[in-house]
Amino acid sequence: MAINVVIAGPRGKMGSEAVKMVLNEEDFRLVACIDRKNDGKTLNSIISSVDATVPIYDDIETCLDQQKEVDVLVELSVPEAGYKHTKCAINHGIRPVVGTTGFTENQLAELDELAKKQNIGCIIAPNFAIGAVLMMKFAKMAASYFPDVDIIEKHHDNKLDAPSGTAIKTAELISENRTVKQQGHPEEKETLTGARGADVDGMKVHSIRLPGLVAHQEVIFGSAGQTLTIKHDSIDRASFMDGVKFCIERVLESKGLTYGLENIL
Numbered sequence: 001m002a003i004n005v006v007i008a009g010p011r012g013k014m015g016s017e018a019v020k021m022v023l024n025e026e027d028f029r030l031v032a033c034i035d036r037k038n039d040g041k042t043l044n045s046i047i048s049s050v051d052a053t054v055p056i057y058d059d060i061e062t063c064l065d066q067q068k069e070v071d072v073l074v075e076l077s078v079p080e081a082g083y084k085h086t087k088c089a090i091n092h093g094i095r096p097v098v099g100t101t102g103f104t105e106n107q108l109a110e111l112d113e114l115a116k117k118q119n120i121g122c123i124i125a126p127n128f129a130i131g132a133v134l135m136m137k138f139a140k141m142a143a144s145y146f147p148d149v150d151i152i153e154k155h156h157d158n159k160l161d162a163p164s165g166t167a168i169k170t171a172e173l174i175s176e177n178r179t180v181k182q183q184g185h186p187e188e189k190e191t192l193t194g195a196r197g198a199d200v201d202g203m204k205v206h207s208i209r210l211p212g213l214v215a216h217q218e219v220i221f222g223s224a225g226q227t228l229t230i231k232h233d234s235i236d237r238a239s240f241m242d243g244v245k246f247c248i249e250r251v252l253e254s255k256g257l258t259y260g261l262e263n264i265l
């Protein structure tokens with residue numbers, strides 16, 4: 001039986017890629033989209049390359065009240081709306097697959113509790129690209145040996161959140177193996193504020209935003225006489241779609257919040 005999917009953010013860079021993927025998958029059926037600017041229209045009337053008369057709602061409550069056969073919400077918008085959409089989906093017993101980054105720790109905890117209460121799964125993946133997940137895993141491994149590490153993430157200049165969800169997740173994974181230490185000279189001073197980047201238990205995180213970039217990250221470890229760089233580049237948003245597809249299938253079997261693809265791959 002097909003998995004019925006609603007996509008929030010269908011005109012966005014990720015959302016439009018997800019629309020294509022879901023429409024191309026035999027086992028998925030796109031039943032509606034959430035788009036704050038196109039209530040009452042159909043998808044084919046707002047995206048010329050799409051030939052599906054999928055209804056659009058600006059309000060997720062209305063959508064889920066009217067569409068009775070939704071299995072999964074794919075959320076790809078912005079943090080504030082994304083959180084609202086995810087919470088509403090769980091309250092309706094619909095399983096969210098969330099790519100939107102920028103949720104707070106409290107929001108993640110609340111969504112976990114809510115999903116457990118409803119006895120359903122919710123997957124939030126800061127990065128759906130398999131290469132990025134491997135980069136994070138390798139960085140976690142290396143952190144057992146190299147406590148000095150900088151994370152440099154580079155994204156297109158339309159990105160709202162900094163650091164990226166991937167950089168935050170990478171720092172969390174590294175922290176599981178890294179001995180906490182203050183990096184750099186104990187008496188170092190910034191003569192330009194922010195020059196040393198953000199600080200996570202002494203490790204540094206730097207965010208670069210430039211036109212021309214898509215999504216890139218380097219994790220650089222250093223010790224006496226050597227450095228180790230673990231690097232991943234998404235040069236096309238197609239890189240994320242295998243992960244989105246995988247999560248749509250897996251969220252039906254999971255319970256509570258899964259935060260990060262590395263937990264289910």
Ligand SMILES: NC(=O)C1=CN([C@@H]2O[C@H](COP(=O)(O)OP(=O)(O)OC[C@H]3O[C@@H](n4cnc5c(N)ncnc54)[C@H](OP(=O)(O)O)[C@@H]3O)[C@@H](O)[C@H]2O)C=CC1
Nearest residue numbers: 009011012013014076077078081099100101125126127128
């Ligand atoms: N997990 C992963 O692997 C990846 C995650 N991301 C994340 O996915 C999210 C989307 O990224 P991307 O597609 O590049 O961003 P875009 O800016 O291209 O798309 C965001 C979409 O959300 C819509 N939107 C904006 N504000 C609201 C609102 N208040 N309510 C409802 N919809 C809104 C925008 O439409 P409009 O403003 O015109 O209404 C737009 O269509 C980001 O959080 C990003 O970090 C991105 C790539 C990979």
Ligand SMILES: O=C(O)C1=N[C@H](C(=O)O)C[C@H](O)C1
Nearest residue numbers: 101126127159164165166215
């Ligand atoms: O906004 C993006 O583009 C991306 N966002 C995610 C993040 O914040 O890590 C994933 C990927 O880096 C692309």
